[in-house]
Amino acid sequence: MDRDDAHELFRLPRERAEVAPGAVHVPDWLSPDRQRELVAACREWSRPPAGLRTVRTPGGGVMTARQVCLGWHWYPYGYARTVVDGDGARVKPFPALLGTLAREAVHAAYGPDRTPGAYDIALVNYYGEQAHMGMHRDSDERADEPVVSLSLGDTCLFRFGNSESRGRPYTDVELRSGDLFVFGGPSRFAYHGVPKVWPGSGSGAVGMERGRLNITLRVSGLQG
Template sequence: MTDPSIPWAAPELFELPRERAEIAPGAVHVPGWLPPQAQRELVLRCREWAVGPAPLRHAVLPGGGRMSVRSTTLGWDWQPYRYLRTGDRKRAPDMPPWLSELGRRAVLDAYGAGAPDVPGYHPDTALVNFYDAAARMGMHQDRDEASAAPIVSLSLGDACVFRFGNTQTRSAPYRDVELRSGDLFVFGGPSRYAFHGVPRVLPGTGPAELGMRGGRLNLTLRMTGRADATSPVPH
């Protein structure tokens, strides 16, 4: 029986390191990709965007349902199933060049320098989602983009159960992956249009030094592939 008064005997000190894993062809999980300082800086930026000209809100689906996550965007205005035209009506802040470069580095680290998706990967939009303890994301495909370039997902704060499925149906087969603060998940190629979702957030698991007071932030970086994105993408 472990004696918790002995520091070196505490069971959490013996947790096996989490390894980079290919969850499905083209879907790569890189644990701890963002170092702590970078996580803190990104949380601060998210706080600025959350109260900016396009503040966090519960998006309303075409059928009238309201998403439980709160979202905002960078680069392009977005509503479910479409990106909106840039120009005078644009509310979303511009996509910061440093964030686009972070996305390029993420794809490079996930796939390697020789991968065909790497050279031209420069995301022009980011969706920022905030999950409180009760928020969920149903199984869906990311099909709002005209480009089939990979999706880059960065996690901050509380861990979650990330369900990564197949390209044909919302149901099984799928695989559940625990995404923690700082984790990178990239999916492209054969897995670009895989159904995926977040059935559960794990409250109280985020690093205290982030100062988030609970909840999970998720940034997904994407290439829209469109100069005028007012038209909805067929689903």
């Protein structure tokens, strides 16, 4: 798909969809004001200490999306209270704002009768023009509460797969600024990734001229 085709798709109306059992896409869930608030907050969270960092895997690989963690610090493949693979500073607290959004997101995805867990982790990933994310599972937590994903800035191609392998079957979804994606239940440990970001496809009105921010909220199940 080239950029002109992508922009043509961006103009099509979108509806709430269950992509897989327990995996729900809610387009335009965040208001423009809330998006601007979150973009400004992400800038503050990214400042050192315990700020935005490049993630390196044990095998020597480097993630092209840069990351800052709140509440608990994620590193391949575990959690700590300090940035053990960075400046060693204590991780920033999990903001009450994100806890409220997580609860609202679970209700938006599954209905008002669903009781959300105690969300205490945020992973904020920044995608530049060439950044992507390989297929992976969010499986380092000791809880199976749904994962909440919020998108800001440029549009991406989000690939949502199955729980058995990184390959097919999978479904490709466009995530635009303000979109919500929640996956839990049978899809909680499904492989997923971001093969592509369309540079310049977002709106500067939310406070980002270029680039994509993804805020992923999780329940750790950890103590201490």
